[in-house]
Amino acid sequence: MRTSASTSMSMGQALNAALRDAMREDERVLVFGEDVGPLGGVFRVTDGLTREFGEERCFDTPLAESGIVGLAVGMAMGGFRPVVEMQFDAFAYPAFEQIVSHVAKTRNRTRGLLSLPMVIRIPFAGGIGGVEHHCDSSEAYYAHTPGLKVVTPATVEDAYWLLRDAIADPDPVIFMEPKRLYWSKSSFTPGERRAPGFGRAVVRRAGSDATLVAYGPGVPVALQAAEAAAAEGRSLEVVDLRTIVPFDDESVMASVRRTGRCVVIQEAQGFAGVGAEIAARVQERCFHSLAAPVLRVTGFDIPYPPPKLEHSHLPDVDRVLDTVDRLQFDDRPDVLHLRREEAAS
Amino acid sequence: MRTSASTSMSMGQALNAALRDAMREDERVLVFGEDVGPLGGVFRVTDGLTREFGEERCFDTPLAESGIVGLAVGMAMGGFRPVVEMQFDAFAYPAFEQIVSHVAKTRNRTRGLLSLPMVIRIPFAGGIGGVEHHCDSSEAYYAHTPGLKVVTPATVEDAYWLLRDAIADPDPVIFMEPKRLYWSKSSFTPGERRAPGFGRAVVRRAGSDATLVAYGPGVPVALQAAEAAAAEGRSLEVVDLRTIVPFDDESVMASVRRTGRCVVIQEAQGFAGVGAEIAARVQERCFHSLAAPVLRVTGFDIPYPPPKLEHSHLPDVDRVLDTVDRLQFDDRPDVLHLRREEAAS
Amino acid sequence: MSRHQVADGLLPEPVPVRFVAEDGSAAGPPTGDQAGDQGGHRAEHRAGYRAPADDLLVDAYRRMVLGRRFDRQATALTKQGRLAVYPSSRGQEACQIAGVLALRADDWLFPTYRDCVALVARGLDPVEVLTLLRGDWHCGYDPAAVRVAPQCTPLATQTIHAVGMAEALRRRGEDAVAMAFIGDGGTSEGDFHEALNYAAVLRSPVVFFVQNNKYAISVPLARQSAAPALAYKGVGYGVRSEQVDGNDLVAVLSVLTEAVRHAREGGGPFLVEAHTYRIESHTNADDATRYRDAEEVARWEAADPLARLETYLRGRGLLDAAGVEAAHEAAEEYAARVRDRMNAEPETDPFELFDHVFAAPTPQLREQRALLAAELSAPEE
Amino acid sequence: MSRHQVADGLLPEPVPVRFVAEDGSAAGPPTGDQAGDQGGHRAEHRAGYRAPADDLLVDAYRRMVLGRRFDRQATALTKQGRLAVYPSSRGQEACQIAGVLALRADDWLFPTYRDCVALVARGLDPVEVLTLLRGDWHCGYDPAAVRVAPQCTPLATQTIHAVGMAEALRRRGEDAVAMAFIGDGGTSEGDFHEALNYAAVLRSPVVFFVQNNKYAISVPLARQSAAPALAYKGVGYGVRSEQVDGNDLVAVLSVLTEAVRHAREGGGPFLVEAHTYRIESHTNADDATRYRDAEEVARWEAADPLARLETYLRGRGLLDAAGVEAAHEAAEEYAARVRDRMNAEPETDPFELFDHVFAAPTPQLREQRALLAAELSAPEE
């Protein structure tokens, strides 16, 4: 697949292109995991890499996730840049000790003398009718772990550039790929970069009445909700975080100070999730700009449902709109509105 | 050790008494883990259990945490009530897959036909000068996982009763023991129960100017801060959560609505921690009672420091008081105060 | 003392135990190269493992016919969209059937997603077995009632559960055993190692049954292990081990029966590796042509376990054309019932999502249930 | 083909390889029961393993004397509160010294918290080695400069790192190897299993060196494993394995040298189990009298590796009283320097807590650093 000319490609293809281009540019980049070789991964994200780069640079490991991550740690110590795939979110859990106690801590442990430039790719979240263990939203486990950068693309272009950035980053990156967006298509040109780097959120849609903060699989939901709200004459701004760690306080707070209202969208179960962090930060920093509490739209605090019931669990446009309706909009000029205008001016 | 008469005992001894009493009352209760047998555990919490109940009911396992938890899952399926010990917080990570994918989900998976009444005891958090991997605050990983109850005592009495409740509970409980409180002493009588059950927070100190919400190792810090604040004429209420899951919204919100201000204390790194959840909930539910944003006092977003530097990381009385000072107290009657009084009346 | 005596009683046979040749003849010449010493080899294993009773073999044949038909039916249901996904065990029926026939009703089975045929062979309701794959719930049967754990997806995690159950049974004074099924790929996971070690140290009445079907999705055995055979993994734990021709039902049942006896009578754990082959793709969603050639598949189809058992039973006069036909008729009826019942759209209740998280819902779950109720009662825009 | 031939070349010796008897005499009668066939046994292993050069043995002796003295000094520093904790390796010096002498400077070592003596024997700055235990940082030396990974606390996790490093070295075309130290208890962790399997499948140039000191804190070997010996764990992975008398430096060095050669020359991984004993408690914080009796300890002190080597070298005329005295004097000087340097209170900078989390601090970390700065500059109440 050529990656220079502008083509319409799916997020899966963009990720594949990012891996291929990174491997072409840097000999040290290696790809390994379960079924990433001849099969090209169960989502085909590593399709063709073994054929182009050979067994030494893209290979299947024995079936053991702690082993995959531990092997990557050793290879990164040895000067390589491993990009490993966890086949599904719940199958990264066997590697949790390696991730939390080594991947996240080695640079700090050695005062920066040993760094671990490596990427752990994790297809995550649901919406694809997957059976148990194939649809977990596990981003909070990593975001809560100091020493890990946590990234999740919502667009085809971000999929390409954020993965390139993750591979080039001097630190370990947990790269969360929203499964259900693998097949989302858009045309883009790897050659021309427009996407900003780590730590920079993007306003996907401008609005003035309230801010929807989302990431990964939540972004398309937020955009649809904003579209529907516009029809009802309500103007919603949509902020796509792109990187959960580092977090872009500046962009998020700037938007909320403008709109005075905020809804956070997260597919994961709500309790102590990333959305809780966002809500806590926003009210800490924008309290006097807020006309209403920061509300969260999340999955329920339940194990991921079986395929036939996932639609009841997943945050959808209606749940977002219902929540926006609870943001205490009213016409009476109220002190909070005034404060908000002061803050804005 | 007699456990009926009122005696002064340490938290470690209270936990030991709870295990002993539970094993005496219920044949199905088993204790196993690393060094819990003849040695009595590295913190001596299982001291004497093998002597009294024999190898069959309190025994050392081979050194493998996933094995310990997986064995407990099988035994619980088989009608027993295992109470297992993870030697230190970071050494529970190898069991993460067993905990998240099985311990937390088996009841739900089987529509309630298979329940797993088991307790995973985890000595957690720092303040004891422990080297790396011995001082992690890992409660958020479990609190974010649906299907797990997460409990952490702050008093000797709670240590006894919450552990008894955890063992009697029909569901799996992650029982987090604040290491540095193992040696804290107070006199209490196992016979007479005063402590409430799961899901009930307790006001450890009444106050009117602001609410400090804490749990486990944060509670003594909160109480000391309240004491110091009182000297400066500021009245702080201290709420001890006791159980993080289930969460006592009622007690926490009632207190914050009364005081109009809230500071959440958590030793763990702040980002996406339990404190974020508490702050998010409080502002969602008490927005119009709040005179100031809900602020958090937490550890930094760094790997736990080496012994000589932990004091710089740990939330202490000064950090709490500094934060309380940022709660925008002033004398000018302001709309928010008025609103608060309305809400209160 | 020779370097080998120490491991005696632990090491498996040098070639897989076999009772029926690939052409279905009794005690035929085993796989290629070591034909020379098969006489002695046969005698050796013949001594250790007794052939199952004839009527049991005929019963096994009927269940194999039924199991294969069920498997075909399940695959068909995926094409009709009645199942979200189905992992076929076609070609592994000797293992699937022998695995359950070696167990008593009071023994516990710890199966994987691959083992639906074993479950129906144990007599579980096929529709309850397919609940997971149909997607209406995570497990459709009552594990305690049938003594079968939920089919396990996180690889190898069930092996240590089996040890825990075996310990529970032993402590309760039951002489029942636990048997864990696992695949060749699963043996690479840390939990498999911890389970073998725990079982050996605790001397638990548990049997580990490895269905080595040569692939973990696309990854061939050679990339999974460099051991002489997976059965050799028992040695390092002090666990008695054996390897068997997994397409020879007589041999698999014979060895598993001995393994279960060994465990039941207090001999401790037993590891059995069965050499078999996954004829279909990993699941209907997989495309095996991407990683293996038709010629290899054809070779294994020639060693089809069902054909081998049929020829063997006929050769021994235990089965005739009528018996074969009867078995197939019964299987057709069974499959038809399954198809009809699966065509009925199952009832699902979204509120059940909140019912089983805990014995009693937390206040938070009650709130969330109310939120969903409001959403569902809201007029559709 | 016999059931054993398959495992030939993988199975270890039936009794630990030994060159020096417990009384220090050459090739003396090995441990008890199998005295009968020791002649043959000795010949067998003598064939496989060559005794190290005399001058290397004398060098090893000096390092053992120094290592033991360092260990005693470190324990003393805990009593003075200069170290937060110290895990002594007293009694394991033959393993500690042979482990590093078998390696070249360009080979990588993956040690545990137990292996401080090995690190000073490799020539690392003793104060940098003690940084972790003094509690001023998590690792005091530059791993890449000395090719020694940070001492690992999460058990067995370092074994798979060693495989990764071995693969990195191989891919970079270096003929260096990686050696992972691990304890008997650590072999029960899943990561040990995954590391052995990865190394075997990838044919990585890595040596796994198990110091079986009979205890995992309070848990004796019998509760850790039911294997004939831990060395047998290699068989199930196709990894060549050996067991050796861990208190016989000549034997340990001989076998590890062969293991390193095997790995370096492309033979793949090699597993060595050394039978030794932890004379002290697990750490100064532990009380071993709670779980083992003095008589057992005394038995092992009688097999002291240092005394054995000294007697052996003297018996062979390679060492005399003057040489012994010189070694002890050097060790005293070394220990004195360590003591003096450790008495100086180390500089610690709280702001460094934010410097190494990432290559560049995040905005959040910069904020938190500022918060700490404000706290520290605030006037003490």
Ligand SMILES: Cc1ncc(C[n+]2csc(CCOP(=O)(O)OP(=O)(O)O)c2C)c(N)n1
């Ligand atoms: C811990 C874990 N990692 C990865 C997976 C994804 N996965 C499902 S089946 C499979 C292959 C298993 O192969 P094997 O154990 O040989 O069993 P088979 O499918 O051949 O019966 C993989 C990698 C999983 N289910 N669990």
Ligand SMILES: Cc1ncc(C[n+]2csc(CCOP(=O)(O)OP(=O)(O)O)c2C)c(N)n1
């Ligand atoms: C994963 C993990 N679990 C538990 C511990 C706690 N722990 C530290 S040392 C030790 C015993 C280790 O025994 P062994 O492997 O024999 O090494 P030794 O201390 O005897 O040298 C334990 C249980 C740990 N460090 N890591």
Ligand SMILES: [Mg+2]
């Ligand atoms: Mg397989």
Ligand SMILES: [Mg+2]
């Ligand atoms: Mg040990």
